[in-house]
Structures are given as C-alpha cells and as structure tokens.
Amino acid sequence: MTWRAAAQATLHCLTGCAVGEILGMVIGTALAWGNVPTMVLAIVLAFVFGYAFTLFGIRRAGLDVGTAIKVALAADTVSIAVMELVDNGIIALVPGAMDAHLDEALFWGALLGGFAIAFLITTPVNKWMIGRGKGHAVVHAFH
Template sequence: MQHSTRHTGTPHHHAVSHDHAGHHGAPPGASWSTAAKATLHCLTGCAVGEILGMAIGTALMWGNVPTMALAIVLAFVFGYSFTLFAVRRAGLDLKTAIRVALAADTVSIAVMELVDNTVIALVPGAMDAHLSDGLFWSALLGGFAVAFLVTTPVNKWMIGRGKGHAVVHAHH
C-alpha cells in the first residue's frame, strides 16, 4: 500500500494533478470538469453493463433480484474493463493495469450503482416494467442522471486526494 498519497504536497500528488485544468495555483485538487469526465467515463461502463444485464434478465424472464444482480455485476465488469483497456493501451502490464482499474473505479462504480438502483427501486412500477415500456427506460435514465450528480462530487473529492481516477492519470 502506498501511504504517501495521503500527504498533500508529495511528488505523487503534484504529478497526478498537474494535467487538470482549473487549479489556478491552488493546492492539489480536481476541477469539476475533471471530476465530471471521470464520472462520465464510469457512467458509460456502468450503463453498458446495467442495460445489458437488465436486457438479459428480462429476456430470460428472471425475477427482479437476479436481474438486478446481473446488471450490477455487469456494470462493474464493463466499468473496470473500460479503464483496464485504456491503461493497457498506455503500456501498463496486466497486473498493474488491474490494480489501477480497481483503484480508479471501485468507489465510483459502487456509488453510481447504489444511487442508480435505489432510484429504480423507488420509482413505482419500474422494477416490473419491461424493455418495451417507457417507464423502464425513463427510470433507468433518470437513475443514471441522479447517479451522475451524486457521484461527480465523490470523484472530485477522491481525485483531489490522489485517489480514484487520479491513479489512471498518474500512469498516462
């Protein structure tokens, strides 16, 4: 474990944050733009996995719990995969790339999935809606929108501390 990333002013912190716009000489941190881009990246993987999981579960006529479980698992798989492929292209070996993807995306995906699935669960009838129902898609997209709004400040906080998506930028 690297404990040096917890201390502000370490070379690692400055290396992580130097590429991000909006600092204006402030201590290391993350701009809202950087946080939004990281969250959008995460949301893309989550959305692909979740929609695929919902479609598979619905097509197989599974119940709500196994369908949602599959959707969440696939959201993590696709979320991690997008980062994994990006850092592998940047030249990292597989073991390091896996560590970077896990460090970069775990909290972001977890928050996003928690919020998104809570929204879907709270929308009356959404859990029983079919892929052909507007309610299914509006609840899903609404859940993604709320998840984006909640997860962006989380990512901003993490990146500003050299965690989350900051570890991806450290390897570019």
C-alpha cells in the same frame, strides 16, 4: 482538481456502468428472470464493463495485466459502487419500474433518470477523491 475533470471521470464511469447495467437488464428480462437476479446481473456487469473500459485504456499505456487490474480497481471501485447504489436505489424506489418491460417508457425513464441522478451524486465524490490523489487520479498518470 476541477469540476470538469471530476465530471469527465464520472462520465467515464457512467458509460461502463450504463453498458453493463442495460445489458444485464436486457438479458434478465429476455430470460424472464425475477427482479433480484436481473438486478444482480446488471450490477455485476456494470462493474465488469466499468473496470474493462479503464483496463483497455491503461493497458494501451503499457502496463502489465496485474498492475492494470490493480490500477483499475483503485480508480473505479468507489465511483462504480456509488453510481450503482444510487442508480439501482432509484429504480427500486420508482413505483412499477422493477416490473416494467423493455418496451415501456417507465423502464427507460427510471433507468435514465437513475443514471442522471447517480451522475450528479457521484461527480462530487469523484472530485473529492481525485483531489486527494485517489480514484481516477491514479489513472491520469498513465494517460
């Protein structure tokens, strides 16, 4: 399996994670939630959007809902989990990032930097999984 295929799978994962995570951070911040509930919401939404992006694609291929959900879970769970662990770990480690507001460069810098590092760490994980017929390899049969 090529690095290009792994990078594409990781970019797909990152897109769903980014949409969910940014939405969760915006909602949590707008509602003046604390750091922990905001981060939990962001992580939950990252999984929801990550799975949803895969579901839309494989449902178009004609899979029934139950099978599509199983394929999405098999394809994305490890990738999203690694992405979220790395990204949120970085945000938690950057001094002041958890307390930064949406209008501050520190918030966006930590978030985007976390995404970039998570992409670099998750890509080899996806390459390893795809090379063994796991992860996004299960989705390719339906494209």
